[in-house]
Each structure stands twice: as C-alpha cells, then as structure tokens.
Amino acid sequence: MTTAPKQLHLAAHFPGVNNTTVWADPRSGSQIDFSSFEHLARTAERGLFDFFFLAEGLRLREHNGLIHDLDVVGRPESLTVLNALAAVTDRLGLAATVNATFNEPFELARRLATLDHLSEGRAGWNVVTSSDAFTGENFRRGGYLDRAARYTRAAEFVATARELWDSWTPDGTPRPFAHHGEHFSVEGEFTLPRCPQGHPVVIQAGDSAEGREFAASAADVIFTRHGTLEAGRAFYVDVKGRLAKYGREPDELKIMPGVGFVLGDTDAEAREKAAALRLQQVSPQNAMLALEQVWGRDLSSYDPDGPLPEADPVPDSELVQGRVRLGDPLAVAARWRALSRQKGLSIRQTVIEATTRQSFVGSPGTVAAELAEFVAAGAADGFILVPNLTPGGLDDFVDRVVPLLQERGVFRSAYTGSTLRSHLGLAEPVWKG
Amino acid sequence: MPPIRPLHLAAEIGGPPRYEPEHYTALARLAEQGALDFVTLGDSFARPGPDALAVLSRVAPATRRIGLVPTVTTTHTEPFHVSSAVATLDWVSRGRAGWQADVSTTGAEARLFGRRPAAPAAELWREAGEVADVGARLWDSWEDDAEIRDTATGRFVDRDKLHYVDFEGATFRVRGPAIVPRPPQGRPVVVIDGTAEPARQTAARHADVVLVRATTPERTARIRDDVRRRAEAHGRHPDTLRVLAALTVDLGDAESAPEPGLASGPPLAAHGTYYRGGPVDLADLIGRWHRAGAVDGFHLTPITPGRDLERIVNGTVALLQHRSLFRTFHPGGTLREHLGLARPANRYARDHVLRGERA
Numbered sequence: 001m002t003t004a005p006k007q008l009h010l011a012a013h014f015p016g017v018n019n020t021t022v023w024a025d026p027r028s029g030s031q032i033d034f035s036s037f038e039h040l041a042r043t044a045e046r047g048l049f050d051f052f053f054l055a056e057g058l059r060l061r062e063h064n065g066l067i068h069d070l071d072v073v074g075r076p077e078s079l080t081v082l083n084a085l086a087a088v089t090d091r092l093g094l095a096a097t098v099n100a101t102f103n104e105p106f107e108l109a110r111r112l113a114t115l116d117h118l119s120e121g122r123a124g125w126n127v128v129t130s131s132d133a134f135t136g137e138n139f140r141r142g143g144y145l146d147r148a149a150r151y152t153r154a155a156e157f158v159a160t161a162r163e164l165w166d167s168w169t170p171d172g173t174p175r176p177f178a179h180h181g182e183h184f185s186v187e188g189e190f191t192l193p194r195c196p197q198g199h200p201v202v203i204q205a206g207d208s209a210e211g212r213e214f215a216a217s218a219a220d221v222i223f224t225r226h227g228t229l230e231a232g233r234a235f236y237v238d239v240k241g242r243l244a245k246y247g248r249e250p251d252e253l254k255i256m257p258g259v260g261f262v263l264g265d266t267d268a269e270a271r272e273k274a275a276a277l278r279l280q281q282v283s284p285q286n287a288m289l290a291l292e293q294v295w296g297r298d299l300s301s302y303d304p305d306g307p308l309p310e311a312d313p314v315p316d317s318e319l320v321q322g323r324v325r326l327g328d329p330l331a332v333a334a335r336w337r338a339l340s341r342q343k344g345l346s347i348r349q350t351v352i353e354a355t356t357r358q359s360f361v362g363s364p365g366t367v368a369a370e371l372a373e374f375v376a377a378g379a380a381d382g383f384i385l386v387p388n389l390t391p392g393g394l395d396d397f398v399d400r401v402v403p404l405l406q407e408r409g410v411f412r413s414a415y416t417g418s419t420l421r422s423h424l425g426l427a428e429p430v431w432k433g
Numbered sequence: 434m435p436p437i438r439p440l441h442l443a444a445e446i447g448g449p450p451r452y453e454p455e456h457y458t459a460l461a462r463l464a465e466q467g468a469l470d471f472v473t474l475g476d477s478f479a480r481p482g483p484d485a486l487a488v489l490s491r492v493a494p495a496t497r498r499i500g501l502v503p504t505v506t507t508t509h510t511e512p513f514h515v516s517s518a519v520a521t522l523d524w525v526s527r528g529r530a531g532w533q534a535d536v537s538t539t540g541a542e543a544r545l546f547g548r549r550p551a552a553p554a555a556e557l558w559r560e561a562g563e564v565a566d567v568g569a570r571l572w573d574s575w576e577d578d579a580e581i582r583d584t585a586t587g588r589f590v591d592r593d594k595l596h597y598v599d600f601e602g603a604t605f606r607v608r609g610p611a612i613v614p615r616p617p618q619g620r621p622v623v624v625i626d627g628t629a630e631p632a633r634q635t636a637a638r639h640a641d642v643v644l645v646r647a648t649t650p651e652r653t654a655r656i657r658d659d660v661r662r663r664a665e666a667h668g669r670h671p672d673t674l675r676v677l678a679a680l681t682v683d684l685g686d687a688e689s690a691p692e693p694g695l696a697s698g699p700p701l702a703a704h705g706t707y708y709r710g711g712p713v714d715l716a717d718l719i720g721r722w723h724r725a726g727a728v729d730g731f732h733l734t735p736i737t738p739g740r741d742l743e744r745i746v747n748g749t750v751a752l753l754q755h756r757s758l759f760r761t762f763h764p765g766g767t768l769r770e771h772l773g774l775a776r777p778a779n780r781y782a783r784d785h786v787l788r789g790e791r792a
C-alpha cells in the first residue's frame with residue numbers, strides 16, 4: 001500500500017531588518033514602501049503559500065551604545081501593513097509578530113480580530129516576549145520581566161485573548177466579559193463578533209524550555225531556528241512530546257523553521273552564489289560586530305582578516321542591545337577558537353563558518369528534494385522561507401521550486417480553503433461559551 | 434474683506450458597526466469621487482466595531498487620493514504604538530494619513546485595560562497633547578535622508594540622522610528613535626475636535642485640523658478666532674491650522690429643506706450640530722458660512738452613511754463644484770497637499786543645520 005507523501009507548509013518572511021538581507025545588491029529595493037510588501041505578498045500567494053510573515057522590533061538595535069548602522073534599519077508597523085495587504089491578496093495568510101510584553105490583551109485581541117474580519121479569516125499572530133530589557137524604554141511598562149515572568153504573562157495574554165475572541169455568541173450577540181488573573185484584569189465587552197476562523201492562528205517564536213512549553217500549551221505553529229536535519233528532528237521530537245499533557249495531538253502544532261535558500265541552474269552554481277552571498281552578508285564590519293557580540297567587548301583594534309582575540313568574553317555584557325545573543329559566550333568563543341585553529345581561519349572567515357544557518361542551496365530540483373526530505377524525516381512540518389533580497393527574493397523560488405514540489409505531490413496545486421487555518425490543516429477552535 | 438480661502442470638505446464614514454471591508458471601501462471611494470479632502474472613521478473601545486486605523490489601512494490600497502483619518506485614542510494605547518501605526522498608515526497610503534486624537538474618559542473603558550483608573554478629561558487631554566507631541570518627535574526622529582546605503586563604508590543608515598527623542602511626559606517616557614522611518618508627509622495630519630475645553634487647548638497646540646461644533650457662523654467664527662489666537666500663543670502661525678465646522682447631516686428623502694438650515698436654532702442632536710434638509714440647501718449653507726469667513730471648510734457626518742454620503746457627493750458637492758466653490762479633482766497626492774498644508778521641516782534636521790552654521 002502506498003501512502004500519500006506528507007504535505008509541507010510554506011510561508012514567506014519579509015526580508016527586512018535582519019542580518020541576512022543583502023541591501024548592497026543593485027536589485028535590492030525599499031524595505032518600507034508598500035510596493036515591496038505588495039510584491040512579496042503577491043508572489044507568495046502566486047506560490048500558494050500558507051502565509052506571509054512579518055517580524056517585529058520595538059527598538060532600534062544598538063552596538064556599544066550607538067545605533068547599529070550596518071544592516072537594514074526601519075520597518076512599518078506589522079498589523080497596519082497586513083490590513084493593507086488584505087486588500088491586494090485573496091487567500092494568503094497574514095501573520096504579524098507582536099510582542100506580548102509591551103501590549104495589553106484587550107487592545108491587541110481587538111486589532112487581531114479586526115485583521116481576521118477584514119481579511120476574511122487570514123490572520124496570524126506570532127507571540128514574542130522580547131529578549132531585551134532596553135526595548136522597555138519606549139513603553140509605559142518600562143524595564144523588563146525575567147524570562148519566566150515574560151512567559152507567564154504571554155500565556156495569560158493568549159488565554160485572555162482567546163476568552164475575548166469567544167465572548168460573543170456564535171449568532172453575533174455581545175456578552176459581558178471578565179478576566180481577573182495574575183497579570184491582567186479585563187472587564188467589559190469585546191467589540192467584535194467571533195472571528196471568521198474562530199481565533200487567529202497563534203504562532204510562537206522562542207527557544208527556551210519556557211518558550212517550548214508555552215508553545216506546546218497554546219500555539220498552532222512554532223517558528224524556530226533549528227534548520228538542520230539533526231537539530232530539527234531533536235526539536236521536533238521534544239516539542240511534539242510536550243503536547244500530550246495539554247490534551248493535544250502532535251499535528252495540532254506545526255513546526256516551521258525559518259530557513260534561507262540559494263538557487264542556481266546547477267548545484268555548483270548555487271554553491272558559488274551562496275558563498276558570494278555570505279561574503280556580502282558578513283562584511284568585514286559585520287564580522288567584527290558578530291565577534292563583539294560574542295566577546296561582549298570593544299574589539300575595534302582587531303583586524304577582521306587576522307586571528308581571533310586572546311582575551312576571554314565578558315559574559316554579561318551590555319555592549320549589544322536588541323539582538324538575541326548566540327548562547328553562552330564562553331562556550332561560543334571556545335567553539336569559534338577551535339574552528340579557527342583547526343581550519344586556519346581569520347576572524348571574518350570564522351564568523352562566516354560559525355554563523356551560517358541552514359540554507360537550502362542547490363538547483364531547484366535539489367532544493368525541492370531536500371525540503372521534502374526534511375518533512376518526510378520528521379525535522380519540520382514546513383518552512384518559513386527567509387529570502388535575502390527585498391522584494392524580488394522569492395520570485396525564483398515560486399517560479400522554479402514550487403512546481404517541482406507540486407510534481408512530487410508534497411505541496412498543494414490550488415488553495416483548497418480560504419482561511420489560514422484551512423491552509424495549515426488546523427481545525428477551528430471549539431467555541432467556549 | 435479677507436480673500437476667500439479654498440474650501441475644504443471631509444466626511445465621516447462610520448455608522449452602525451460593520452465588519453466587511455467592502456462597506457468602508459465603497460464609502461471612501463464615493464468620497465474620493467467627490468474630491469473630498471479626507472474621510473474620518475470614528476472609534477472607541479467602548480462600543481462594538483472594528484479598529485478604525487486597521488479599516489482605513491484596508492481601504493488605502495483600494496483608493497488613490499482621498500485622505501484617511503481614523504480616530505486613535507491615547508488614554509490606553511501606548512504612545513509609541515500610536516506613532517508607529519499612524520506613520521505606517523501614511524506609508525501604506527503613500528502620504529494620505531491623518532489621525533483624529535481622542536481620549537477615553539469612562540470607567541468602563543478603563544476596566545477593559547485594568548491598568549489605570551478613569552481620569553478627568555482635562556488630565557487626559559493634557560496627556561493626549563503629550564502623545565501628539567511625542568508622536569511628532571518620533572516622526573521626525575529619522576531625518577528624511579537617514580537611509581544612505583553607503584556600500585563603501587558598509588553603512589545602511591547614517592546614525593547621526595537618527596535621533597533619540599528622550600521625551601518625558603507626566604505619565605510616560607519614550608526614548609526613541611522611531612522604528613518606522615519618517616513617513617511620506619513628514620508628519621501625518623493631526624485632527625482634534627476643539628469644540629470644548631480642554632480639548633481646544635490641545636488642539637490649538639498640536640492639531641493641523643480643528644473640528645468645531647457650533648450652530649451659527651458667528652459662534653463658529655468666534656471659536657475659530659480663539660483657536661487661532663491660542664495657536665499663535667504656542668508659537669504657531671495660525672495659517673498652519675484648518676478649522677472645519679462639524680455637522681451631522683440628515684439629507685432624508687427631500688430634495689430641498691423641510692427645516693432650512695441651522696441658523697434658526699440650537700442643535701437638535703446631542704453630538705454636535707444637526708442639519709436636516711436637502712443637498713441643495715446644504716450647499717447653500719456651506720457656501721454662506723464659508724463666504725462669511727467663519728470656517729475653512731466642513732466635516733460632515735451623514736446620519737445614514739450609504740444614503741447621505743451619496744447625496745452629499747452627487748448633490749451638495751456637485752453643486753459647490755458647479756458654483757466653482759469647490760475643486761473637481763485632487764490636484765495633489767497627499768492629504769497635506771489637499772489641505773494646503775506644507776510638509777513640516779524636521780526639527781532635528783534644523784538642529785543639525787544650526788550646529789553646522791555655528792561651527
């Protein structure tokens with residue numbers, strides 16, 4: 001008996017503020033004009049993607065007390081852009097990253113429900129908690145919560161939002177609402193009827209044990225960075241194993257790593273392009289920045305083409321603000337030193353080696369085969385593709401890889417439903433009246 | 434007699450709550466056909482309905498010229514979020530965004546957030562002024578040419594053209610800079626209903642467009658003069674303000690007025706001045722008030738949006754256009770251009786120049 005191959009899910013990350021977006025390329029367009037968002041979203045919809053995804057940052061990143069100026073800077077506010085995109089797309093899911101630490105449930109639940117209504121069931125919410133105290137300086141709340149408190153707040157936030165989304169009866173009658181918990185006290189009446197897809201899709205991004213537990217209890221999708229086959233499988237097993245204690249089935253939570261890709265006519269050409277791309281992404285200045293991010297000290301006197309510093313990292317450095325650090329600095333530094341010694345690499349070469357994340361590199365056929373293999377092997381349910389060019393970075397993928405995935409029978413050839421939940425194969429949440 | 438200034442017209446497109454985008458898009462397009470300066474969409478947390486700023490973002494790509502002015506309240510929303518969302522509406526509409534600032538005074542609204550108790554209007558309007566102030570600073574916190582994409586040095590932005598606002602209000606602080614680059618209009622248009630104290634004080638200081646609800650051209654003119662005087666006291670040139678008379682209009686079924694105009698009596702409705710009559714008489718009234726120099730224009734709230742807006746556009750506006758009192762098309766692309774308001778210079782860029790001159 002042959003079983004149908006497992007279907008994969010695809011989403012498109014808008015390449016904006018991150019250190020993989022190549023802005024120096026002559027084809028690089030605006031990261032802020034609506035036309036860029038429209039182009040990428042329409043391309044994703046042409047490729048029948050599940051959703052379009054926007055990241056968030058609530059403070060400009062800083063390095064050594066100065067605004068970081070090497071990567072793309074500046075982005076519009078996500079939910080507002082997605083509402084506009086709802087006017088120029090029909091089926092594509094529209095997912096916004098919105099912080100649970102610097103928002104309030106009533107207001108955000110209302111904004112998300114509005115997007116779901118105005119897009120007729122296509123809204124998604126990536127719940128992040130902020131890894132950085134300095135973000136708070138733009139908000140009344142100010143300051144910071146430790147990780148555990150951020151996640152208990154996020155969990156109560158999502159629970160409260162779900163109660164609000166369920167507060168009108170299915171026939172459209174508002175009912176009084178009350179939630180009194182540790183973090184929130186909300187009382188009154190919600191302003192919108194139940195969403196077209198019941199609740200907007202909830203996505204989680206965050207990797208600690210607290211983050212994974214929160215995802216297992218409350219999320220529909222996880223956005224992860226575990227992009228290699230081995231790390232992906234380990235993560236997959238870990239997270240899916242956490243679902244049962246919340247009474248959930250493994251396929252109620254989709255795991256979607258964020259991954260890059262580089263296409264060429266041949267595998268060799270793609271590899272060459274990928275190497276050139278890494279040199280563009282990790283300029284000498286960016287290499288020094290990455291190094292200082294680990295070392296937590298000013299290393300401006302070092303040569304990016306020279307050897308790694310002898311001095312040890314400063315573990316609790318405030319040097320870098322607004323970026324997730326790469327892990328325990330001493331351990332990372334030890335790994336980088338070993339790598340550099342072993343292969344005789346300069347600072348810049350070491351950074352390139354050490355920070356290259358899983359990217360699917362090859363001809364369209366190779367990339368399609370690998371994507372399908374990852375899903376078949378239980379390393380992911382699908383992918384959030386991170387193009388490295390705005391706004392044309394997805395064009396080739398949609399034109400050349402998607403048809404091959406369809407040929408393999410692992411990706412849809414037409415949208416079968418109209419809501420984001422239906423694309424993801426997720427049931428509508430039961431109304432808890 | 435002072436020269437007649439161009440007439441400005443705006444309309445509210447809210448009504449009983451609707452959740453389908455097509456409803457709002459159709460109304461905004463209708464207003465756009467009439468070459469109106471802008472549409473507003475009222476909002477509050479206290480009654481059913483979708484988020485107004487979201488609705489007008491949804492409308493933006495489906496329209497081309499009309500200004501889009503949602504109500505955004507400042508009492509429970511983070512000032513930083515307000516500024517980002519309004520700036521983004523300006524980006525997605527390519528320079529057509531405004532923002533009607535309002536406050537939430539009730540205990541019912543406060544209980545939806547559970548963060549702070551209800552407060553007196555005067556306090557909340559002072560805070561709304563601070564939110565408008567920090568919003569403008571955040572919009573300026575990126576100089577227009579901050580993005581340099583300098584491949585020689587590897588720098589995407591010139592960090593000397595990004596500015597911390599370090600704003601300290603009575604109830605909040607914001608460090609800045611904005612995450613959204615300076616919007617197309619420099620600063621989206623700020624609209625405030627300045628009929629009553631203490632909103633009038635905030636309007637005179639921070640608004641580009643002030644709405645006034647009064648029953649006679651004389652009363653309206655008095656308030657207009659007052660707002661302009663106060664604006665001047667805050668160091669503004671009064672001609673950088675537009676004062677629009679706010680009327681609720683019921684164009685019923687009649688072609689002409691069963692109750693001619695407003696001049697005859699007190700307002701009939703709790704929310705401002707209520708006009709009931711035909712589209713032709715409304716055109717006469719608008720022409721009369723405007724000729725008298727009482728106002729820069731009108732903000733009309735149709736009692737029944739679908740029906741009355743259609744009559745306003747195809748009746749009243751068409752007639753005003755025929756009489757050459759109102760434009761027949763939008764000569765510019767941005768809301769500021771419709772209103773004849775200049776794109777504001779960036780306060781930080783000015784500092785820059787001054788520093789340069791001194792050096």
Ligand SMILES: Cc1cc2nc3c(=O)[nH]c(=O)nc-3n(C[C@H](O)[C@H](O)[C@H](O)COP(=O)(O)O)c2cc1C
Pocket residue numbers: 054055056057058097099127128129130131147205206207208209210211212223224225258324
């Ligand atoms: C794949 C991924 C994407 C993320 N994207 C964002 C983002 O766009 N904005 C943000 O503020 N935080 C983002 N985060 C940060 C997380 O929300 C979280 O605050 C951070 O990872 C710390 O939590 P943790 O210790 O559980 O990982 C992301 C994290 C991951 C793993």
